[in-house]
Amino acid sequence: xxxxxxxxxxxxxxxxxxxxxHYCAGCEHGILTRLIGAAIDDLGIREKTxxxxxxxxxxxxxxxxNCDHIVAAHGRAPAVAAGxxxxxxxxxxxxxxxxxDAASIGLLELIYAAKRSTPITIFLVNNAIYxxxxxxxxxxxxxxxxxxxxxFGRDVHMTGTELDASKLLSGIDGAxxxxxxxxxxxxxxxxxxxxxxxxxxxxxxxxxxxxxxVQALGGFAFVELLSTCSINWKMSVLEAKRFVNEKVVKxxxxxxxxxxxxxxxx
Amino acid sequence: MAAVQPRANVAILEERCKACELCVVTCPQGNLxxxxxxxxxxxxxxxxxxxxTKGECTACGVCYWVCPDFAISEIKVxx
Amino acid sequence: xxxxxVYLKGNEAIAYGALEAGLNAYFAxxxxxxxxxxxxxxxxxxxxxYPEYKFFLQAAxxxxxxxxVIGAASGGTRAMTATSSPGFSLKQEGLSxxxxxxxxxxxxxxxxxxxxxxxxxxxxxxxxxxTKGGGHGNYRLIVLAPATVQEMALLPRVGxxxxxxxRNPTLILGDAFTGQLKEDVEFPEFTPQHYDxxxxxxxxxxxxxxxxxxxxxxxxxxxxxxxxxxxEKYQQAQExxxxxxxxxxxxxxxxxxxxxxxxRIAKGAVNKLRSKGMKIGLFRPITLWPFPAPQLxxxxxxxKRFLVVELNMGQMLEDVKLAVGDGVTVDFFGKWGGVVxxxxxxxxxxxxxxxxxx
Numbered sequence: 226x227x228x229x230x231x232x233x234x235x236x237x238x239x240x241x242x243x244x245x246x247h248y249c250a251g252c253e254h255g256i257l258t259r260l261i262g263a264a265i266d267d268l269g270i271r272e273k274t275x276x277x278x279x280x281x282x283x284x285x286x287x288x289x290x291n292c293d294h295i296v297a298a299h300g301r302a303p304a305v306a307a308g309x310x311x312x313x314x315x316x317x318x319x320x321x322x323x324x325x326d327a328a329s330i331g332l333l334e335l336i337y338a339a340k341r342s343t344p345i346t347i348f349l350v351n352n353a354i355y356x357x358x359x360x361x362x363x364x365x366x367x368x369x370x371x372x373x374x375x376x377f378g379r380d381v382h383m384t385g386t387e388l389d390a391s392k393l394l395s396g397i398d399g400a401x402x403x404x405x406x407x408x409x410x411x412x413x414x415x416x417x418x419x420x421x422x423x424x425x426x427x428x429x430x431x432x433x434x435x436x437x438x439v440q441a442l443g444g445f446a447f448v449e450l451l452s453t454c455s456i457n458w459k460m461s462v463l464e465a466k467r468f469v470n471e472k473v474v475k476x477x478x479x480x481x482x483x484x485x486x487x488x489x490x491x
Numbered sequence: 492m493a494a495v496q497p498r499a500n501v502a503i504l505e506e507r508c509k510a511c512e513l514c515v516v517t518c519p520q521g522n523l524x525x526x527x528x529x530x531x532x533x534x535x536x537x538x539x540x541x542x543x544t545k546g547e548c549t550a551c552g553v554c555y556w557v558c559p560d561f562a563i564s565e566i567k568v569x570x
Numbered sequence: 571x572x573x574x575x576v577y578l579k580g581n582e583a584i585a586y587g588a589l590e591a592g593l594n595a596y597f598a599x600x601x602x603x604x605x606x607x608x609x610x611x612x613x614x615x616x617x618x619x620y621p622e623y624k625f626f627l628q629a630a631x632x633x634x635x636x637x638x639v640i641g642a643a644s645g646g647t648r649a650m651t652a653t654s655s656p657g658f659s660l661k662q663e664g665l666s667x668x669x670x671x672x673x674x675x676x677x678x679x680x681x682x683x684x685x686x687x688x689x690x691x692x693x694x695x696x697x698x699x700x701t702k703g704g705g706h707g708n709y710r711l712i713v714l715a716p717a718t719v720q721e722m723a724l725l726p727r728v729g730x731x732x733x734x735x736x737r738n739p740t741l742i743l744g745d746a747f748t749g750q751l752k753e754d755v756e757f758p759e760f761t762p763q764h765y766d767x768x769x770x771x772x773x774x775x776x777x778x779x780x781x782x783x784x785x786x787x788x789x790x791x792x793x794x795x796x797x798x799x800x801x802e803k804y805q806q807a808q809e810x811x812x813x814x815x816x817x818x819x820x821x822x823x824x825x826x827x828x829x830x831x832x833x834r835i836a837k838g839a840v841n842k843l844r845s846k847g848m849k850i851g852l853f854r855p856i857t858l859w860p861f862p863a864p865q866l867x868x869x870x871x872x873x874k875r876f877l878v879v880e881l882n883m884g885q886m887l888e889d890v891k892l893a894v895g896d897g898v899t900v901d902f903f904g905k906w907g908g909v910v911x912x913x914x915x916x917x918x919x920x921x922x923x924x925x926x927x928x
Contacts, residue, residue, distance in 0.1 A: 234566045
């Protein structure tokens with residue numbers, strides 16, 4: 226009998242460590258970690274990449290990415306990234322931030338980093354809630370959404386309407402790449418019945434790669450990734466994915482908001 | 492007649508699986524399902540069978556990309 | 571006049587002092603009375619006389635500035651920010667993080683009257699905040715207090731050196747008076763001590779394992795150990811880095827203890843009192859942390875009396891009392907709100923104390 230040989234088609238990524246993650250079951254942070262790891266490996270930039278960890282569910286990301294890390298204070302990641310990039314422009318610097326970190330306490334740092342065309346890459350994981358602290362309202366929480374600080378549903382008269390970070394940055398001159406994608410798998414009907422596709426993930430993967438390419442070109446890159454928080458939304462994993470793809474995308478439409486270098490046309 | 496060797500294999504690190512079922516629902520060929528075993532965290536980890544409910548594994552890689560825990564650790568194809 | 575002498579404001583002296591000390595990057599938000607520091611550094615950006623000076627940015631807020639300094643310092647560079655009291659409050663979070671991450675950085679606080687918005691007058695308002703730590707947690711800043719414009723020119727060298735030696739933020743604590751005062755300054759030749767940052771700086775994990783600059787440690791035992799190492803550093807600094815100046819203290823019966831602008835005025839009072847035959851001296855701490863406690867204890871054991879003079883309600887006073895212990899006469903003369911004491915007022919206070927003492 227002939228010996229069968231196998232080659233590894235998809236396997237261990239250099240940029241990802243062996244540590245098991247602490248994320249909840251089905252959480253898109255885990256998926257994003259793999260997408261970023263794959264992009265860093267494919268572009269061959271691991272040895273000059275520095276991650277700025279932010280405060281939120283991803284605060285322990287320094288255990289998962291095999292590169293240098295600086296753990297920033299809440300909201301300050303873009304400023305820390307900018308400070309390091311200005312003295313070491315050869316480094317590739319990125320942050321992963323939640324909706325509270327980037328769109329609430331850190332909004333000034335985010336906007337000014339974009340305004341100054343700082344060549345860094347920011348990933349905003351938008352799950353319309355404060356996950357790590359137990360489910361309070363986020364700037365991106367939907368009108369009427371129940372959270373622990375909006376137990377009767379978000380009242381936009383008191384709290385204002387949802388903050389659209391991609392739309393906000395699309396109006397900032399210095400932002401070179403602003404894209405919103407969804408990390409939630411989508412359910413579609415087909416001749417086989419209801420199936421789930423990962424088209425969203427593949428779009429997100431491309432956006433992640435572009436975000437690093439834009440930094441290499443000298444521009445500020447921002448990708449907003451719609452995600453779930455099944456635990457704090459009090460839904461099952463698949464119900465949460467449906468909520469994103471049916472309700473959340475209506476308030477936060479997916480798409481390319483700015484592409485100064487035209488990376489998506491390539 | 493010799494048994495047909497599987498064209499592809501999906502390796503699963505059972506201790507990492509949190510039974511989110513994303514791989515189960517996205518696999519186009521139905522090669523994945525939650526097992527009856529329990530891992531140390533109390534989850535029923537996903538398990539792979541080359542012949543799935545809808546067909547054979549084609550090493551499409553969907554499960555690899557969708558797994559948030561890197562439990563789907565490696566996909567091999569016959570050379 | 572020596573060829574190297576220039577006539578500068580205190581704030582300008584700090585800026586040039588930092589440049590001469592090998593400043594790499596400066597980030598700050600303007601605030602009176604320290605704005606001449608960023609203005610001078612903006613003007614000198616690109617001056618080939620300072621090849622190490624690579625980056626200047628006016629940040630959008632005090633918070634943004636200190637975090638940019640953290641980023642630059644993480645890369646192993648000499649990074650600095652300057653501010654005044656209300657801005658210093660805003661930076662406390664960043665300093666707490668930097669101390670736990672063991673980052674070398676230089677911060678300058680040109681104090682003004684507080685609390686709140688206060689006014690633009692001189693006050694030694696931030697002694698507590700600087701030496702006791704205004705940010706959360708167990709940490710210390712190394713604190714240097716200049717009293718002359720010449721000292722403001724030279725202390726940035728000491729500041730960067732100590733920051734890198736101990737991998738800790740260092741503070742130069744000035745005040746609105748000395749910040750605006752103009753005096754002659756010289757910049758002697760100087761080669762900064764080189765410190766190897768390759769063991770910790772985040773410059774890309776090429777050919778080495780990743781460096782993680784982090785203050786989060788969820789394992790309590792590990793955090794206890796990590797902070798213990800930092801505590802050891804502080805013990806070392808307390809033994810080795812105390813700096814102070816003694817003026818006519820040997821035979822003094824009463825010693826005035828003052829730092830910064832208060833010490834300048836007190837020195838004048840000491841001279842006046844000496845000319846009238848009174849045995850008065852001045853002890854001037856230059857490092858407010860580590861505090862020259864052993865030196866003060868030694869003076870106290872010689873039976874001397876002390877008068878602490880500060881532009882506040884008695885902040886260093888507490889450290890003096892702690893240093894000298896029980897049974898020692900420690901009096902206080904303070905002015906605050908932007909008001910500066912005169913030599914005559916200090917003289918008068920000393921005389922009244924001498925009368926009481928007899």
